[in-house]
Amino acid sequence: MKKNNIYQIATFVLGVALIILAFTKTSSDKKAMETSKKEAVIENIHNRKSVRKYVADRPVSKDDLLTLVKAGMAAPSSKNGQPWAFVAISERRTLDRLADGLIYAKMLRAAPSAIVVCGRTDKDASGKIWPQDCSAAAQNVLLAAEAMGLGAVWTAAYPYEDRVAAVVEALELPPHIIPLCVIPVGYPNGTETPKDKWKEENLKWEKWGE
């Protein structure tokens, strides 16, 4: 065999080996990325906690509020009806008015912002499903806040008539908009920690009796 041919074969073999190596590396990089994404998402779910104490004088940016609302709007909803509306608030006067009307949301006095998740009865043909849809949206907001290093807590409006009325009045909501919850948002002061809620007795496999 000529020397030239040996070189050609060697170059070809080397080329093929390099392609295989690059392919293997790309797929193992992809797998590693998927694993770390999975771990990050699960960890975020377990780290979420109700945060009622915030760093003083540290506002939440409008961009961050927008990111939270976008996470809310990414939630699943019955027949993809999206029967929701969000009110993002950073004005001190409005936050204080809400705190006045909601006995279990006094932390609004110290929170720099809040997001109110509302149901839209005009977008809910059944008139019954908006609380579930909006609850999914509210949970998305809470999870996004955790992932962004923010602290948030669900404080109830619906189904308590007096609390709904207080929010309707403070935000001048029209009749087809019903507030489900007010979510105060701020930077956590670091004192609150997640609770471990795993209880084996709350899981049944296949059927109740087994």
Ligand SMILES: Cc1cc2nc3c(=O)[nH]c(=O)nc-3n(C[C@H](O)[C@H](O)[C@H](O)COP(=O)(O)O)c2cc1C
């Ligand atoms: C439907 C609902 C209503 C809630 N209402 C209030 C409320 O009015 N005020 C409050 O401080 N927390 C409220 N929470 C927060 C719960 O107290 C909190 O989620 C619960 O204690 C578990 O703690 P964790 O969120 O840190 O896991 C509410 C949560 C849900 C889901």
